[in-house]
Amino acid sequence: MDISVSDIAKVTGGEYIGDETALRRIVSGLTWDSRTIMPDNIFLAMPGMRVDGNDYVRAAIQRGAGAVVCTRMPTENVIAVAGEFACPMIVVDDGVEALEKIAGSWRDRLHAIVIGVTGSTGKTSTKDLLSSVFSQRFKTTATQGNQNNEIGVPATILAADEDTEVLIVELGMRGMHQIEHLCTFVKPSIAVVTNVGVSHMELLGSRENIAHAKSELLSALPDTGYAVLNADDEYTPLLENFAHLAERGVTVHSYGFSPEAETHAQNVSYDAEACASFEIVTGDAAPVPVTLGMPGRHNVLNALAAYAAGINMGIAPDDIARGLAEAKASGMRMEIEHTPDGVTILNDAYNANPDSMRASISTLMTLEGDGRRIAVLGDMGELGSDEYQLHVDVGTFAAQADLDMLVCIGTLSVGIKAGALAADMDAARVKSFTGVDEAIAFLEKNVQEGDLVLVKASRFMELERIVKGIMQR
Template identity: 50%
Template sequence: MLRATADSLVEATRGSLVLGHGEHIVRGLSIDSRDVRVGGAFLALPGEKSDGHDHLRAAIDAGAHVLIVTRPLAELGDVEADARARGVAVILVDEAQDALADVAVWHRAGLNCRVVGITGSSGKTTTKDLLASVLSTTFRTVSTSGNRNNEIGLPLTVLSAGPDTEVLIVEMGMRGAGQIAHLCEIARPTHGLVTNVGTSHIELLGTQEAIADAKGELVGAIPQSGCVCLNGDDSYSAHLARLSAAPVRLYGLGETADVSASNVRTDEGGCAHFTLRAGGAEVPVELGTPGRHNVYNALAAGAVAVEFGVDLGNIASGLHSAVMTGMRMESFVTADGVTVINDAYNANPASMAAAVETLASQEIPGRRIAVLGDMAELGSLEPLAHFIVGEQVAASGIEVLVTIGERALRIGDGAGAAGMPVQNRFSCSTVEEVLDVLDDVAGPGDTVLVKASRVMGLESVVGRLSSPWWRPPFSSHSGSACCASETSGNRCVLMARKVTWSSRALPPWEAYSFSWWSPSRFCSSERQPVRVCWLLGPPWPAGVWALSTTGRRWRMSGRWDYDRAPSCLDRLPSRSSSVYWRSIGRMCPRGFRYRSRHRG
């Protein structure tokens, strides 16, 4: 953690001390007033949604000893008086982001530790998590938190290291040439790792060769005393090796790799098992994260660990117990028994293919459902790349495909061209539409993969799935469906669904819901369902009431005169009648038998 005087910060940032004393001791630096510790420094960094200068008073209240600002004192209003009254020092700098980098450079100069820089088109964060877990078995290790791999996150990672840190791991992202070189100037890595060179950001850099050169900025920054670890199975590794002044170590599945894997297989949960080989020795490894592609990430972490002299047993232990950053093959089971694989943080063609393979390889009792969204920054490769993903989905045997986004329509086209039936393909334009589809097609025992580029924000889908309105209290369930149609002047199509739930403690109860589509009578858009359901609840014959919905708005009619009636009707879920019926089961645990009635 950063430990410096206010005078040292003035020197590092080339700023001016405009208030307070330079002898103030600073312990840590934050750009978020909610994270300020007593005795820390707060850097007022302008952001997309808020300006740090608007939170200076909160930082003072949290105990900050030093404020670093870009506005003169006269423009800070009452903050000056508060800072003066509490003895807080204020440093004025020209540019906040530059000041952050300058402080990190100053702090890095005082660290006596090995620094590992990690970059690559995909797998950076997972590899960083695996490596941090492995090295922590032997060294005091600090690593990038989450995915803070840019010109703001990397300096904060450097500042989190302290004098007792033995290894610092920094993830390096980029969106253009020169950016990784700038990050290297701040972190000064002693060791480098490039996971692969893919097509991410090709829209910005133009060619894959240019992407390789950008990743190679890390390779060229490693001193001769260090080491560079490269993916021996990646076609651009030979080019990257020529850029290195340091020794190069290769990892991969080939026999010529310095660190390799054999006997690779996956268990019923999709987690890879393999034998790791290095230096004539070998050790069995069991990964705790789904995905056969994670073998490469594990080998990358193993290659660095072997270079650092970590025992193979500790490497295997660290790989198995690693905790992954959120939204990277993160798996959980919803209340209704649907397994969700949350891989929604980002996507490119390679990671999409890996995620599809992971879903297809899992042994599950139900169906496999892929919810895939747009892949961004692919430039002219965009249509073909999405089409190929669709072909991979169909070829893998995944039963249901749900796409969201304009670009992802090509994923559906590819799946259709490869033979996936049209009734198993759904295209959506909003998160609500995706949730509606999942309500209809996903059931207990099914597994749903959610993946797209970061700009799609599909974590909202995962969030809605992980926070359901209901939790079934029953030990078993069964379902059946029937379909009927009637002809009228409005050509209504009537759909009926019956769900029967049972339990050892409760009598069986049934729910019937009717849905129909009629643009002229019931709704404003042609395929928007209208559901009207009449419910009878013995042993309360007077408690007859009805619920209906047009689109996603529920309303209640009739009456309810039983003293134990549910009082949370305003919390009814909005996605489908089947979810609603299960909510009723949650709210009325004594059980009901429901009947439906449709008045022509």
């Protein structure tokens, strides 16, 4: 991103502090972390969860910031430092709103095709697959990690260069109208919705409401847009209805395991690390062989979504297959790690919901190995009034998967334990701990050479500490 200070002042409507000549300065890139400032970056100073960026304006200026957008009037001393370094400042009322306005202005200058991705599960992995596929032919910018909120989405847009050809934006959702708002400046022309699950049930109350919120991405498409939807998801017809896709003439391309899906998989098999090889079939075209480097059956579905989007953009099937093979998942998502003493860890600790829990347990059971299969599962958040039963259901599935050991961590995970025991899993194979530290102590002593260990929970549980404990034991 290259933008003038004058344009920033204009789109944000903030109070300008600085020499008039500095309004013509071109600044490049934006950060809200003063430690990562590069010369000529915009430093966005606003309150955060732990610190207030306004307290670091002086440091940002001294590190070479090209301009500062702040949410608090700077002191005379800071203004003097800004004058010394010839750094213009713009004072705004709301930092997030200013960020969105800057991103919106930059989005209007881009000529890129914008792909929006959302869904209850799989959106980050699908975004990673899309990025790898489209990079085979186009200059592509995509969301880093899962920066899919009101800060990460505009940051993704601002990360795109003027010559970016494809911009892939992951869109999270914590309530009705959030995706609708984000799309006012994302302006997608292609949309991928992976599924409608029970994540955020606590906020929205029903899967129908979740579908309505997810459909906001589809509603943001122009009538000439292209929607890639999961044919295996029972809520997909509801998505289409909420967004009035048929009435508007929006092209819909379905994908899934079902042979009725326009793009579907056949002849699926898995290697020792649960990575799939399969054929993709689209219409009357010849089947395209694909091998993934990301484990799990659910990633076959995600790959089908990426394939459907790639075909629409005219990417050759062989190039799409290569992109799918080269794709790497973002951190702590189905990462396979090996300890020096021969323990295999399936690190899926970044987040969890009931659907992704079942998918990860299935992947654990697909891994090749002679050791015990141990699932270390923690609490799942934002599930609403049914949270206990949803944990019980995961426990039932874990028992039916025939795990060798189930380790439950947290207050909500007592439901997982209860579900497993009710499904006749041997009580000696089910362990329960209130906190992470005691679970680490147990696992450090009891995990053995050759064991295969899944680690998964919602983000607030921080179960990556379990992975670290096993790796360093």
